[in-house]
Amino acid sequence: MEDSIANLIxxxxxxxxxxxxxxxxEPTPLEFMRYVAKNRPFxxxxxxxxxxxxxxxxxxxxxxxxxxxxxxxxVTPHGNADAVVKQEDGLLAFIEPHETFEPFGRFLADIxxxxxxxxxxxxxxxxxxxxxxxxRNEYESLYADVPKNIPFAxxxxxxxxxxxxxxxxxxxxxxxxxxxxxxNIYVQVxxxxxxxxxxxxxxxxxxxxxxxxxxxxxxxxxxxxGIQLDTEAEPVPVAVxxxxxxxxxxxxYSHLAKPLRVTLREGDMLYLPxxxxxxxxxxxxxxxxxxxxNYWYDMxxxxxxxxxxxxxxxxxxxxxMKPAYPELETDGQT
Amino acid sequence: MEDSIANLIxxxxxxxxxxxxxxxxEPTPLEFMRYVAKNRPFxxxxxxxxxxxxxxxxxxxxxxxxxxxxxxxxVTPHGNADAVVKQEDGLLAFIEPHETFEPFGRFLADIxxxxxxxxxxxxxxxxxxxxxxxxRNEYESLYADVPKNIPFAxxxxxxxxxxxxxxxxxxxxxxxxxxxxxxNIYVQVxxxxxxxxxxxxxxxxxxxxxxxxxxxxxxxxxxxxGIQLDTEAEPVPVAVxxxxxxxxxxxxYSHLAKPLRVTLREGDMLYLPxxxxxxxxxxxxxxxxxxxxNYWYDMxxxxxxxxxxxxxxxxxxxxxMKPAYPELETDGQT
Ligand SMILES: O=C(O)CCC(=O)C(=O)O
Ligand SMILES: O=C(O)CCC(=O)C(=O)O
Numbered sequence: 320m321e322d323s324i325a326n327l328i329x330x331x332x333x334x335x336x337x338x339x340x341x342x343x344x345e346p347t348p349l350e351f352m353r354y355v356a357k358n359r360p361f362x363x364x365x366x367x368x369x370x371x372x373x374x375x376x377x378x379x380x381x382x383x384x385x386x387x388x389x390x391x392x393x394v395t396p397h398g399n400a401d402a403v404v405k406q407e408d409g410l411l412a413f414i415e416p417h418e419t420f421e422p423f424g425r426f427l428a429d430i431x432x433x434x435x436x437x438x439x440x441x442x443x444x445x446x447x448x449x450x451x452x453x454x455r456n457e458y459e460s461l462y463a464d465v466p467k468n469i470p471f472a473x474x475x476x477x478x479x480x481x482x483x484x485x486x487x488x489x490x491x492x493x494x495x496x497x498x499x500x501x502x503n504i505y506v507q508v509x510x511x512x513x514x515x516x517x518x519x520x521x522x523x524x525x526x527x528x529x530x531x532x533x534x535x536x537x538x539x540x541x542x543x544x545g546i547q548l549d550t551e552a553e554p555v556p557v558a559v560x561x562x563x564x565x566x567x568x569x570x571x572y573s574h575l576a577k578p579l580r581v582t583l584r585e586g587d588m589l590y591l592p593x594x595x596x597x598x599x600x601x602x603x604x605x606x607x608x609x610x611x612x613n614y615w616y617d618m619x620x621x622x623x624x625x626x627x628x629x630x631x632x633x634x635x636x637x638x639x640m641k642p643a644y645p646e647l648e649t650d651g652q653t
Numbered sequence: 654m655e656d657s658i659a660n661l662i663x664x665x666x667x668x669x670x671x672x673x674x675x676x677x678x679e680p681t682p683l684e685f686m687r688y689v690a691k692n693r694p695f696x697x698x699x700x701x702x703x704x705x706x707x708x709x710x711x712x713x714x715x716x717x718x719x720x721x722x723x724x725x726x727x728v729t730p731h732g733n734a735d736a737v738v739k740q741e742d743g744l745l746a747f748i749e750p751h752e753t754f755e756p757f758g759r760f761l762a763d764i765x766x767x768x769x770x771x772x773x774x775x776x777x778x779x780x781x782x783x784x785x786x787x788x789r790n791e792y793e794s795l796y797a798d799v800p801k802n803i804p805f806a807x808x809x810x811x812x813x814x815x816x817x818x819x820x821x822x823x824x825x826x827x828x829x830x831x832x833x834x835x836x837n838i839y840v841q842v843x844x845x846x847x848x849x850x851x852x853x854x855x856x857x858x859x860x861x862x863x864x865x866x867x868x869x870x871x872x873x874x875x876x877x878x879g880i881q882l883d884t885e886a887e888p889v890p891v892a893v894x895x896x897x898x899x900x901x902x903x904x905x906y907s908h909l910a911k912p913l914r915v916t917l918r919e920g921d922m923l924y925l926p927x928x929x930x931x932x933x934x935x936x937x938x939x940x941x942x943x944x945x946x947n948y949w950y951d952m953x954x955x956x957x958x959x960x961x962x963x964x965x966x967x968x969x970x971x972x973x974m975k976p977a978y979p980e981l982e983t984d985g986q987t
Contacts, residue, residue, distance in 0.1 A: 327963070330964075353686060357956030409695075517958065520960060621668045630661040633660055
């Protein structure tokens with residue numbers, strides 16, 4: 320069985336180069352559909368250069384449009400929202416960020432100020448990263464500056480975007496390795512994002528563990544965040560392997576992973592296919608903040624793709640359950 | 654592991670109805686690409702009604718165009734070209750047909766004559782079924798009567814047809830359950846074809862066995878065909894389960910299969926996706942023969958599809974190799 324899993328990953332690599340295709344211009348709906356069919360990413364450099372958002376979203380403009388609106392901001396000690404944290408007892412847990420609301424103007428000023436300070440000068444990292452269609456809700460006044468849909472995706476997938484999200488933070492925030500059930504079109508507006516991407520067949524490499532859930536909560540009298548475990552919650556399966564520290568928390572398959580890396584600059588567009596694992600870090604732009612917008616389209620659960628990925632997960636988890644049998648002669652044939 | 658395999662098949666069925674979609678008209682290239690992405694079949698009734706082939710290919714016309722040309726014809730005792738045969742010793746073998754060349758006119762007359770006779774009146778069944786692009790070679794003079802490509806497929810897949818094949822025979826020929834590495838557009842010209850289709854995830858149901866290869870060869874003084882085994886040849890993996898006799902030669906998964914059935918009538922077009930198992934039987938048209946044309950387009954081996962199917966095969970074959978261990982306590986965790 321181990322061999323079958325290793326074989327799956329190496330067959331995939333034989334048939335697919337570990338690079339992100341670079342397209343000269345936006346694909347047609349048909350060209351896009353070919354990428355969806357293969358479940359392979361691509362980047363289109365400068366595709367969004369002409370968007371009002373990319374042209375105009377400097378701090379002054381954003382403050383004029385959004386200044387007094389209360390927005391949801393997550394806070395973590397190290398920029399680690401929705402991440403695996405090693406607790407004092409050495410055990411791992413999946414910790415959600417502390418959530419607050421504050422006026423957008425104050426939040427943005429804070430982000431910019433912190434970007435100017437040295438890394439050790441401040442504690443707690445803020446990130447606006449509510450993945451709940453916030454650009455059509457909280458940030459509605461900015462929504463006119465981006466297209467309501469990505470035409471090639473809308474036409475190819477025959478559906479509107481399920482969510483359009485705005486992401487704003489500084490370079491201390493890192494989004495931990497995870498996957499989403501969405502076809503994702505991700506557009507960089509300010510600063511840069513550094514994506515590390517793993518195809519779904521590398522599930523056996525990422526060491527998914529059922530972890531207890533918790534949340535960062537502020538202490539009563541200081542601004543220190545402590546961890547509060549949710550003892551009622553079902554453990555959630557979380558990838559604990561990190562492609563940037565590939566020798567830690569490995570599985571027998573981690574060394575077979577061939578992470579793809581791509582950096583998005585202002586105006587670049589990435590197609591991040593459904594169920595791909597992604598880890599995302601960032602670099603601030605000229606004004607000391609990072610901003611991006613992404614479009615989530617529902618993936619298609621029919622066909623073989625979902626069922627096949629489910630099967631890989633099942634086999635890998637079954638493998639972990641396997642008793643350590645003594646060596647016996649096999650009685651089967653090929 | 655058994656559970657994982659059963660789970661794969663049932664998850665697939667939960668997400669995909671066991672029916673062949675019927676389209677009102679030919680899909681656009683994009684609509685077609687959605688079917689390719691899902692690896693799901695569809696039929697377009699009467700799509701080819703306007704083709705010269707469908708309008709004109711009666712026996713008189715075919716004889717005028719092809720009468721004296723020598724064509725390759727395969728001969729089998731029961732209409733079982735490329736099929737599993739139980740030998741006298743009870744063992745199974747994969748037997749290829751006897752191949753002959755004869756003038757098209759004589760072959761067609763023979764097919765028509767046999768169709769008029771009762772089933773027991775004649776021995777040996779003929780079928781023109783060379784899947785080697787014969788319509789652009791042997792049957793070149795008929796090639797002008799069909800489109801050189803199926804436009805929606807050519808545009809979607811961005812390639813010409815790898816092979817265009819003509820099939821001509823009578824209703825005793827049955828093509829045994831098998832799969833091809835091609836996206837297949839199949840068009841009925843005369844008579845009917847009855848397809849039984851299984852998706853690639855049902856590989857565990859079809860009982861692929863490595864069988865010795867052989868060939869039908871004529872006896873010296875009679876027209877009886879005998880089997881000659883090729884003792885040098887590597888055994889070939891062949892599906893031995895037959896969806897029409899579902900209780901024989903089963904695997905533990907055969908009962909989970911949900912075969913799709915569709916009959917093509919004159920002018921109908923079927924998209925048969927790559928790696929789908931298909932068994933094909935037929936009914937003659939008014940003039941006592943069956944004729945069809947199909948277009949094979951190379952499938953895409955990149956992306957996850959090929960690798961995933963390979964993995965299913967690997968796991969199923971690994972499962973067969975598993976020793977019959979004693980029941981032990983497991984020591985693993987989820
Ligand atoms: O930009 C980020 O920090 C993460 C993006 C992400 O996870 C997503 O778009 O799904
Ligand atoms: O028409 C037949 O007999 C079989 C067709 C077939 O196997 C194919 O088109 O791949």
